[in-house]
Amino acid sequence: MKELxxxxxxxxxxxxxxxxxxxxNxxxxxxxxxxxxxxGPFIVDFVCLEPKLVIxxxxGQHAEQQEYDQNRSHYLQQLGYRVLRFWNHExxxxxxAVMGAIHLTILELRDTVKT
Known part of the structure; x- marks a missing residue:
């Protein structure tokens, strides 16, 4: 998997x-x-280990593999990760807007950890 x-x-x-x-950076x-x-058995595009965020x-190929993506997201959520998905065109x-959504999610996750 390292080579991949x-x-x-x-x-x-x-x-x-x-x-x-x-x-x-x-x-x-x-x-x-x-x-x-x-x-686990997956390679995610981007991850921030703290606060457990996967992006x-x-x-277009993901339109045809929605079940796989759902299973993958479910697995990551079971490990405590929040998964954000964006289409290439977005x-x-x-x-x-994409960076705003990521920013807000990080703030929300940090607030959740504090409480």
């Missing part, structure tokens, strides 16, 4: 590249994101 994750990092989609530029609320990270950027056409 390396390959995925080297061959990012345009949408993954764009969102990674916004997430890397703790730019968003000081959160450290990792890309193409193995969690998936989906292309990332490429409305990045401020």
């Amino acid at each position: 994750t390396r390959s995925l990092r080297k061959n990012q989609t345009d949408a993954e590249r764009v969102i990674w530029q916004q997430l890397r 703790r730019q968003l609320l000081g959160c450290k994101f990792r890309r193409q990270q193995v969690i 998936e950027v989906d292309g 990332v490429l056409q409305d990045m401020p």
Whole structure:
């Protein structure tokens, strides 16, 4: 799986590249994101281990694998992760809205941990 994750990092989609530029180097609320990270039997696009947030950027092929994606999200949720999914076109056409949703989710998750 290590070789696959390396390959995925080297061959990012345009949408993954764009969102990674916004997430890397703790730019968003000081959160450290990792890309193409193995969690159990899955490789997630982006993960922030604290506050347990997974971000998936989906292309057109995901329309045909909805059941797989649901099972995957369910598995991650069972581990305590919140899963946010965005379509490629959302990332490429409305990045401020995507980043706003991620920002709000991080704040919400941090508030949940405090209470």
